[in-house]
Amino acid sequence: MACQENMFFIGLCISSVNFGLSSNDLFTTMPETMNAVSDTCVQLPCAFQIPDGHNISFSSARNVYGIWLKGKTDSNILFNSSNTGNSLGKITGNLSEKNCTTVFFNVTTSYTNKYYFRIDTNGQYRATDIEKSVTITVIDSPEQPNMTVLGDIKEGTPLSLNCFAVAPCPGHPPKLKWTLPTKSTPVNKLQENPDRTKSVLSTVTFIPSYLHNEKNITCTAVYPVGMSNKTAEHTRTLHVLFSPKNTSxxxxxxxxxxxxxxxxxxxxxxxxxxxxxxxxxxxxxxxxxxxxxxxxxxxxxxxxxxxxxxxxxxxxxxxxxxxxxxxPGQRNPEVWWIVGGTLVLVLLLIVIVFFGWRRKSKIPNGLERTVNPPETAPAREKPAEPVENLPEEIHYGEIDFSRQRPKKTQAAAQDRERDLGKESEYSEVKVTRGRSQDQEPLVNELYAQVNKTGAL
CATH class of the missing domain: 2.60.40.10 (Immunoglobulins)
Structure with missing residues (x-):
């Protein structure tokens, strides 16, 4: 029995060496998990409380150091603030005020593990909270931002969309960009989450239209990593309710x-x-x-x-x-037959009358003559004009009646005095060029009549 008591005492001593006094000697507050992007920093929000029985010892200590253990092993210390040359991280919180917030620089995938926090006052007070830990996961690509869940959106109703992206390294937070079907100016801000981690919130507001239905909206988080960037995005589709459009x-x-x-x-x-x-x-x-x-x-x-x-x-x-x-209004087919037949009959009648008129007015072949007698002589008929449209020449003949009159008598002298001033008369003879032999007797008769008239 005594041997068993000795073994229990030895185990208790070993436990005290590894984790301080006990889990009841230190109470830490920190997030359970954190994600970090490789080659960037990660900030662990941390706070702690000292039990009343040990608070005097902690408050009277001149130097307080913070230690982060990788797992539950004393030998695997990731960070100790007492080592001023440690470049792996830095406690940014004030340990005297029980703030143990710590930043680790340039984390890699090897940092992925479960971590515990310890307080050390150079022997006056030393304690580890073995009941509380934070699991850090280091990933090569940043995690997808979180966007507002979209349901059915009514056209014309203002819509506000939110996009969240974790900021594991608040000193270099990600930038959020929107891809929208319409113009809008986003509002970005760095905010603290309930577990004291940081995130970036971006909000856009616009009025959806029926033209935005089934269009994609994308929020992109851009993380600065060294001289380059790493991005992650989240896309949702708009479902806009709208009344009928483009009705035709x-x-x-x-x-x-x-x-x-x-x-x-x-x-x-x-x-x-x-x-x-x-x-x-x-x-x-x-x-x-x-x-x-x-x-x-x-x-x-x-x-x-x-x-x-x-x-x-x-x-x-x-x-x-x-x-x-x-x-268009429609007509009965029988009506169209009647109208069409009437139009055909009218058109046929017009054609018959037209050709009848042309036939009656047609000029027969022959000789056309025109005689211009003196004013006192009766008008004579003009000879018929040939149908052929050949060039025509007009010949004038001068007839001197004084050469053919009889010897002077008293009666003839009186006629001469009456016809004084009428020394000559002209007759116009229109002869068609190229007259045929059938026209020769007509021409001779015409000259005979002219000579006869001159003899009178």
Whole structure:
């Protein structure tokens, strides 16, 4: 029995050497886990409390040192603030004020482990909290930022989005950038989390439009690492609820056929949620009538189907009306046959009258003559003008009646005095160039009549 008591005493002494007095001699407050990016720093927020029974010893100590143990082994000390030449880290908190916050520089993946904190006052007071530890995980790439969870967003309602990125090294926090479907100015700030770790918060606010539906939003965290950067991003998709947009009506075929042909009127619209009801209306004679309640309205054209048509698209967000399209009025085919036959008959009659007039006005082949008798002589008919459009020459003959008059008598003298001033008369003879032998007797007769008149 005594031997067992000795063994227990030896174990207790060993425990006191490794971890100070006991777990009840020191109470630390620190996060349970922390993630750090390799080749950067990591800051461990830390605070501690001393039990009342040992508080006097701690307060009277001149020098207080902080020690971080890697695991529960005294020999595996990662950091000791009493070593002024230690470049692995630095206690930034005031140990006298029971603040043990520590920064480790240029951490690598080998730092990944569980760490415990110890207080040492050069023998006056020494304690380790073996009940509380922090697990540090060093990763090559930064962890993904956290973005606000997005649900259904209503068009026109202002939307604020938040993005969080951990800042394990507050001295070099990450920068947050947004990729948005619209312009917006983000607001960034470094904030402290409930476990006293740091993070960067970025907020953007904008008014979503139906054009933003199904568009991606990305938040990117840029971590400075030495002379370069390491990035991580998070992407979400917007789901915007909006009433029907771009509602339009169309007719197929564009030019409907005759009465009895099939015509499709189709209504198209974009909406979220999708359109639940399509309605067709017809405007005729200033009156609007609902004609169908479906997306595609099919009708066999009748005489009275002509008019203006439009459709309405509706969902639980609202309704939109399309532009009007025109369906031309149709005629009965029998009417078209009657109208067409009448037009053909009228056209045929016009053609017959036209050719009859042309035939009657046609000039026969022959000689055209024109005689200009004296004022007192009766007018004579002009000879017929040949049909051929050959160049014509006009020949004038001068007839001197004084050479052919008889010897002077008293009666002749009186006639001479009456015809005084009429020394000569002219006759215009129009002879067609290249006259034929059939025209020769006519010409001779004409000259004979002229000579006869001159003899008178």
């Amino acid at each position: 009506a169309s007719i197929s075929p564009a030019v409907p056929g005759s009465v009895g042909s099939c015509v499709n009127l189709t209504c198209s619209s974009t909406a979220n949620p999708p359109v639940t009801n399509y309605t067709w209306f017809r405007i005729s004679g200033g009156k609007t009538t609902q004609v169908a309640s479906r997306r595609t309205y099919t009708l066999n054209v009748t005489v009275g189907d002509g008019g203006q048509y439009y459709c309405e698209a509706r969902n639980d967000q609202g309704v939109e009306k399309s532009q009007e399209v025109k369906l």
